[in-house]
Amino acid sequence: MTVVEVLLLSVLEGLTEFLPVSSTGHLLLTETALGIEKTAFVKSFTIAIQLGAIAAVLLRHGKRFFVEPAVLTRVAVAFVPTALLGFVFYKIIKEVLLDSPELILWSLGIGGAILILFEWLHGEKPNATEGIAAMPYWQAGVIGVFQALAMVPGVSRSAATVVGGLTLGLKRRTLVEFSFLLAVPTMAAATGYDLLKTAGTFTSDELGLLLLGFAGALVTALLAMELFLQLVKNYTLAGFGWYRIVAALIFWRMLQ
Numbered sequence: 098m099t100v101v102e103v104l105l106l107s108v109l110e111g112l113t114e115f116l117p118v119s120s121t122g123h124l125l126l127t128e129t130a131l132g133i134e135k136t137a138f139v140k141s142f143t144i145a146i147q148l149g150a151i152a153a154v155l156l157r158h159g160k161r162f163f164v165e166p167a168v169l170t171r172v173a174v175a176f177v178p179t180a181l182l183g184f185v186f187y188k189i190i191k192e193v194l195l196d197s198p199e200l201i202l203w204s205l206g207i208g209g210a211i212l213i214l215f216e217w218l219h220g221e222k223p224n225a226t227e228g229i230a231a232m233p234y235w236q237a238g239v240i241g242v243f244q245a246l247a248m249v250p251g252v253s254r255s256a257a258t259v260v261g262g263l264t265l266g267l268k269r270r271t272l273v274e275f276s277f278l279l280a281v282p283t284m285a286a287a288t289g290y291d292l293l294k295t296a297g298t299f300t301s302d303e304l305g306l307l308l309l310g311f312a313g314a315l316v317t318a319l320l321a322m323e324l325f326l327q328l329v330k331n332y333t334l335a336g337f338g339w340y341r342i343v344a345a346l347i348f349w350r351m352l353q
Contacts, residue, residue, distance in 0.1 A: 098133060098142070098306055107146060107310040111317025114150040115277060115325050117212065117256030117337045118344065122201045125250055126348040129198050138303050140195060141295045145307055147284040149314025154277050157322060161278065167230035168278065174234050175241035175258075175275075176282045182245045183287060191291070194250055198352055202345050204251025209341030215260055216333040225268040229275050236265045240272075244279065254280065255325075259334065273329050277322060 106124055113120035124143050133139055162169050183190070194200060226232065243261025247254035255276045262272035299307070328336075 098139060100306070100309065102131060102133060103142075103306045103310050104313055106142075107149065107313025108317045110146045110310070111149060111153070111314040111319075112321045114147065114314070114318055115255055115273075115280070115322050117253045117259060117334055118341055119201075119205060119208070119247075119251045119253040119256070120147075120150075121195075122205055122251035122253070123344070125195060125201055126198060126352070130348065130351045135196060137295060138299060140191060141291055141299075142307060142310060143195070144191075144291045145288050146310040146314050148288050149311045149316075150318040151281055151284050151288075152311070152315045153318035153322060154281050157319065158274070158277055159281075162281075165230065171229055171232055171234065171237040172275070172278050172282065174237040175244065175279050176286075178238065178241040179245045179248070179283050180286055183248060184290070186248060187290065190248055194248070197250075198348075200249070201251035202349050202352075204249055205341045205348070206345035208252055208256060209338040209345065212256060212260070212334045212338030212341070215263070216335040216338070219263060220333060221263055221269045222266055225263075225266055225271075227268045227271055229271060229278075232267060232271070232275070236262070236267070239265060240275070241279075244283065254283070256334070256337070269334075270326070270329050273325060 106127065109123055109127060110120050113123050128139065240258050240261045243257045244254055246252050246257045258276045258279065259269060259272045263269060
């Protein structure tokens with residue numbers, strides 16, 4: 098990987114991590130379109146670059162973990178399903194799912210159609226529950242199960258959690274904030290587990306590229322988080338659904 102490619106991918110990661118469009122899907126398809134060889138380092142880079150997004154959450158919302166115990170416990174409950182399933186299916190995810198552009202394209206497109214149909218048929222109810230602390234623990238657990246669907250590249254972690262929570266009768270903005278916080282243990286665990294297995298094989302140059310990717314993702318993720326919150330105030334997720342379909346078609350054409 099070149100420095101330019103790392104900067105491009107880090108900006109892409111930061112901009113898409115918290116939007117319901119699948120950052121991992123965008124990264125993998127972009128890597129394929131650029132002809133970047135899927136080496137062990139590149140696969141780990143695609144996972145580890147999420148550390149920048151984690152840092153962005155901690156900078157903007159991290160204090161909530163310490164001053165709001167009700168938020169922390171609900172995040173912990175929601176994290177459990179993903180942690181268990183991610184550990185069990187880690188090898189399949191990294192060696193099979195991450196190597197399938199076709200799967201990602203279908204996930205992007207079908208996921209977009211689901212967002213459009215969901216907002217049309219269901220959306221946010223007028224009496225939806227507001228506030229993470231008001232969320233029952235069983236609902237937090239169910240949202241965690243929905244988040245686990247995002248282990249399939251192209252599904253989108255934020256889209257899965259928001260749709261799952263809307264189905265349970267929670268407010269969209271509450272779910273977006275919960276998705277931000279839930280990203281911390283989820284991405285930290287995924288990145289930490291992968292680096293534990295692979296970091297010893299990286300060269301000093303590769304470690305430098307990881308640090309550069311971290312910095313780029315951090316800066317752009319800070320901007321994307323605020324953008325998503327503002328969009329959620331005024332719009333539904335249907336627009337992101339249309340974007341996903343168009344993106345899938347564009348990537349499909351690029352990969353021909």
